[in-house]
Every structure is written in structure tokens, then in C-alpha cells.
Amino acid sequence: MAEAMEKLRIDKYLWAIRIFKTRSLATEACRAGKVKLNGQNVKPSYLVKVGETYQVQKGIERKTLYVTGLLARRGDAKTAVQFYEDRTPEQETYGFKSTFQAPILKRDRGAGRPTKKDRREIDDLQTDWWDEEKKDESGN
Numbered sequence: 807m808a809e810a811m812e813k814l815r816i817d818k819y820l821w822a823i824r825i826f827k828t829r830s831l832a833t834e835a836c837r838a839g840k841v842k843l844n845g846q847n848v849k850p851s852y853l854v855k856v857g858e859t860y861q862v863q864k865g866i867e868r869k870t871l872y873v874t875g876l877l878a879r880r881g882d883a884k885t886a887v888q889f890y891e892d893r894t895p896e897q898e899t900y901g902f903k904s905t906f907q908a909p910i911l912k913r914d915r916g917a918g919r920p921t922k923k924d925r926r927e928i929d930d931l932q933t934d935w936w937d938e939e940k941k942d943e944s945g946n
Contacts, residue, residue: 816832843861
């Protein structure tokens with residue numbers, strides 16, 4: 807399944823190592839300027855070489871990938887990981903993940919409408935963090 811080749815298109819490579827779900831999505835990303843080599847946009851027909859580093863943007867996520875081998879066919883995830891090295895800086899990785907970990911206030915299903923007391927507690931929870939930030943800024 808892990809078939810090494812000398813020539814491989816970038817769109818096919820990104821699809822094979824499971825960065826994109828379909829090859830057409832990888833092609834569209836290349837055409838839209840989401841795949842870069844040394845800051846320059848890469849066409850979908852660009853031939854990948856071992857040792858090159860690519861910057862790939864997929865939605866709000868940005869990855870830096872170092873090519874360690876060429877994979878022509880899409881296989882399982884364990885095999886795909888052997889053909890690239892993820893060199894994305896840690897602060898970018900954690901920054902991306904932290905945007906989805908914001909606290910969400912949620913009531914239990916079937917609890918009904920909040921009472922006046924519940925409403926006040928909810929308002930206090932939502933406004934406490936805002937008031938604390940303002941106090942820190944003003945120095946009080």
C-alpha cells in the first residue's frame with residue numbers, strides 16, 4: 807500500500823497523506839493559494855520532492871508539513887503519518903485548539919425556564935469576568 811515514487815503531484819500527495827478528504831479539495835486548496843512552498847503559492851501539478859516543507863491552510867487551521875517520503879495511494883492513517891512530519895509550531899497548534907474550548911453555559915434538558923433566582927445567577931456568571939477585567943485595567 808505504501809508505494810514510493812519519484813514523481814508525485816502535490817494535490818495527490820496531500821490527499822494520500824490524509825490532509826484533505828478528497829483529491830478535488832486538495833486541488834482547490836492549491837488553486838486558492840492555501841498551499842505554499844517558501845511563501846510562494848503552489849499549483850496542483852507541482853511535483854513534490856522529499857525534504858521540502860509546505861505550509862497548508864485548511865479553514866482556520868495552519869500546518870507546516872515536512873516531506874519524508876512519497877505516498878502515491880491513500881491508505882490508513884498509521885501509514886500516512888510515516889510519509890510526513892508535522893512541524894507546526896506549538897503556539898499555533900494550541901491557539902487553534904483553545905478557540906473551541908470557550909466555556910458554554912448550558913441548562914439540563916427538562917429543567918424548564920430559569921426562575922428569577924436562576925436568571926440572576928446566570929447574569930452574575932456572565933458579567934463577573936467582564937467586571938474583573940475592567941477592575942484589572944483601571945487598577946482598582
